[in-house]
Amino acid sequence: MNIEQRIQELSQELDEHNYKYYVLDQPSISDYEFDMKLRELQELEEKYPAFASPNSPTQRVGGSVTKNFRTIEHKYRMYSLSNAYSFEEVEEWIARLEKSMGTNLTYVCELKYDGASISLKYVDGNLAEGVTRGDGFQGDEITTNVRTIRSIPLKLKTATEGELFVRGEIILPFTGFQQLNAEREELGLEPFMNPRNTASGSLKMQDSTEVAKRPLEAFMYGVLGDNLPFDTQWEMLEFARKAGFKVPSAAQLCKNAQEIQDFINHWDKARHDLPYEIDGIVIKVNEIHQQNELGYTAKSPRWAVAYKFKAEQVQTKLNSITYQVGRTGAVTPVANLEPVLLAGTTVKRASLHNADIIAQLDVRIGDTVMVEKGGEIIPKIVDVNLDLRPADAEKVEFAKTCPECDTPLERAEGEAAFYCPNEDGCPPQIKGRIEHFVSRKAMDMESVGAETIALFHEAGLLNDIADLYDLKKEDILPLDRMAEKSANNIIESIVKSKEIPFHKVLYGLGIRFVGETVAKKLVKALPTIDALMKASQEELEAIDTIGVRIAESVRKYFENPEHIEMIQKLKDYGLQFEAVADENVSDKLNDQSFLFTGKLTEFTRDEAKEMVEKNGGKLVSSVTKKLNYLVVGENAGSKLKKATELGTVKILTEQQFLDMLQE
Ligand SMILES: NC(=O)c1ccc[n+]([C@@H]2O[C@H](COP(=O)([O-])OP(=O)(O)OC[C@H]3O[C@@H](n4cnc5c(N)ncnc54)[C@H](O)[C@@H]3O)[C@@H](O)[C@H]2O)c1
Numbered sequence: 001m002n003i004e005q006r007i008q009e010l011s012q013e014l015d016e017h018n019y020k021y022y023v024l025d026q027p028s029i030s031d032y033e034f035d036m037k038l039r040e041l042q043e044l045e046e047k048y049p050a051f052a053s054p055n056s057p058t059q060r061v062g063g064s065v066t067k068n069f070r071t072i073e074h075k076y077r078m079y080s081l082s083n084a085y086s087f088e089e090v091e092e093w094i095a096r097l098e099k100s101m102g103t104n105l106t107y108v109c110e111l112k113y114d115g116a117s118i119s120l121k122y123v124d125g126n127l128a129e130g131v132t133r134g135d136g137f138q139g140d141e142i143t144t145n146v147r148t149i150r151s152i153p154l155k156l157k158t159a160t161e162g163e164l165f166v167r168g169e170i171i172l173p174f175t176g177f178q179q180l181n182a183e184r185e186e187l188g189l190e191p192f193m194n195p196r197n198t199a200s201g202s203l204k205m206q207d208s209t210e211v212a213k214r215p216l217e218a219f220m221y222g223v224l225g226d227n228l229p230f231d232t233q234w235e236m237l238e239f240a241r242k243a244g245f246k247v248p249s250a251a252q253l254c255k256n257a258q259e260i261q262d263f264i265n266h267w268d269k270a271r272h273d274l275p276y277e278i279d280g281i282v283i284k285v286n287e288i289h290q291q292n293e294l295g296y297t298a299k300s301p302r303w304a305v306a307y308k309f310k311a312e313q314v315q316t317k318l319n320s321i322t323y324q325v326g327r328t329g330a331v332t333p334v335a336n337l338e339p340v341l342l343a344g345t346t347v348k349r350a351s352l353h354n355a356d357i358i359a360q361l362d363v364r365i366g367d368t369v370m371v372e373k374g375g376e377i378i379p380k381i382v383d384v385n386l387d388l389r390p391a392d393a394e395k396v397e398f399a400k401t402c403p404e405c406d407t408p409l410e411r412a413e414g415e416a417a418f419y420c421p422n423e424d425g426c427p428p429q430i431k432g433r434i435e436h437f438v439s440r441k442a443m444d445m446e447s448v449g450a451e452t453i454a455l456f457h458e459a460g461l462l463n464d465i466a467d468l469y470d471l472k473k474e475d476i477l478p479l480d481r482m483a484e485k486s487a488n489n490i491i492e493s494i495v496k497s498k499e500i501p502f503h504k505v506l507y508g509l510g511i512r513f514v515g516e517t518v519a520k521k522l523v524k525a526l527p528t529i530d531a532l533m534k535a536s537q538e539e540l541e542a543i544d545t546i547g548v549r550i551a552e553s554v555r556k557y558f559e560n561p562e563h564i565e566m567i568q569k570l571k572d573y574g575l576q577f578e579a580v581a582d583e584n585v586s587d588k589l590n591d592q593s594f595l596f597t598g599k600l601t602e603f604t605r606d607e608a609k610e611m612v613e614k615n616g617g618k619l620v621s622s623v624t625k626k627l628n629y630l631v632v633g634e635n636a637g638s639k640l641k642k643a644t645e646l647g648t649v650k651i652l653t654e655q656q657f658l659d660m661l662q663e
């Protein structure tokens, strides 16, 4: 292949990967591989400028606008960053700068948050627009989605006049990522790849109530506008903090290469203790007039560079594969590894996801495998070192029978996972279903935990959820570790659960694909269990957002006579199987918390309470970090002050609250 062809080939390949990464949020190669290809292209173009095209991926920011949102032109262009993969490259960058600017430069080192870039426009201190980076010249207008992110102030805390643009990164912390994936797995959906792609995908959802459920965070690092009251990057960060933005305190002012190197080395280790992912360190020239003097290349500022951390990979031996059975019967293969140190922790197990992945990797027992820790919590096997494959390496035959109950496994067409079909006899499935039933979002039986369930199950007292309501104090008291007080608490929380509304009971049944939201939608359309049991496939599919797959799953559940029998028992025990008249008029406020303060003029307190509850929100009585919205009437006092100080609470006028219900 000649040089020109190689340049074309690389450009095409990179364009394709940019599309998958930025538009679909589903990259198919690692960032490192991507960066290496980009670098190869860059080097070829430098050597053979005649073949370099102005449209090359080296010359442009990789994203683009989509058709789903209004396109907004950026007043100030949004750039990418040039990368350094070793400290030597950082030193070369410093040397180049010092050559043109002199040696007394100062730098700001910041964490490079791994999420999606955002530009926020404030007009006279009020949030007016949130726009994605897009292709750097124009982006998608996603203001309604941005408004759901609590760390983005709707109103700045410092008085500003005219337009102000604040730049930053929207990220999804690890806990939120795990929680979302746990929910997805319960619903039988493919888990998300990593926090970055999930954050970016979340911002581009059409339904902002869905976005509101994702615990996104915003970290800001740049402020642009006319006549701004600061001269350095360092002061800019402080300005953003005072204005009410989250600006992580890790940033540091550095005077020389040594201090920069210390900062990098520190965070290369300390990053593993952060609750969110960073993929590098950004080093910026501190003085803004010097930044302006240095200017930009086609793609990135000359005054900043991103030092990228090395992908965390290690080699180790695959000793065996075991299989875990979940609540839905899905069987997940887990790789047992020769223990190895990776990213500061000892790794003994890695995820292998499903049979297809095992086949794709052609991984064999005894192989030396590459294990990587990306954004995921559990490391994964990404490659096999064929050079080290022993002659007797054993091909992996995916389990044919359930490791817990020996039933032959089944796989539905088009699905990645194998299932154990022995729903009623397979212990992890039985226990898992009961755990789900008692969980907070379902029957909320605080005193009944996983250990208790296992204990009762082993004692033969608990084989399905209906058995819970038949538990007697005298049956459980003789069991190990069961004190009078805990037995009382257990019985009490079981009795209390009879008040839990129908949609939560329905969610608690654990019908496949019926999550919280689906359960609410079903109950809204079919407010009694009898109506739901009688509903045909067509009737179910006619309900808003209920598709073929969910409808089929609901039908199948109610076709099972054992389920009908169990529901009859639950009915007899007095559980709620009918929606209370006009309960949950909508779920617009979807579990967000509200507090009203000051003298209300548009509605009374009782009306306010009713509006919140009917729309799926909840009322709280004090201003804490858990509060989402404070609605202020006239002469609001200490609560407003406290909420403003916290900076995480959104402040609404009565009218804005009403508008929210209208939206
Ligand atoms: N795997 C793939 O297929 C694929 C495809 C395309 C891009 N990528 C990856 O995406 C990245 C390239 O994307 P990019 O152009 O957005 O570059 P980048 O993510 O490497 O750097 C630029 C971005 O960093 C962000 N950033 C985070 N913290 C910052 C801070 N403190 N100060 C300033 N900016 C900060 C900004 O939003 C900015 O837009 C590379 O890592 C590349 O590997 C991967």
Ligand SMILES: [Zn+2]
Pocket: 325, 402, 403, 404, 405, 406, 407, 420, 421, 422, 425, 426, 427
């Ligand atoms: Zn089983």
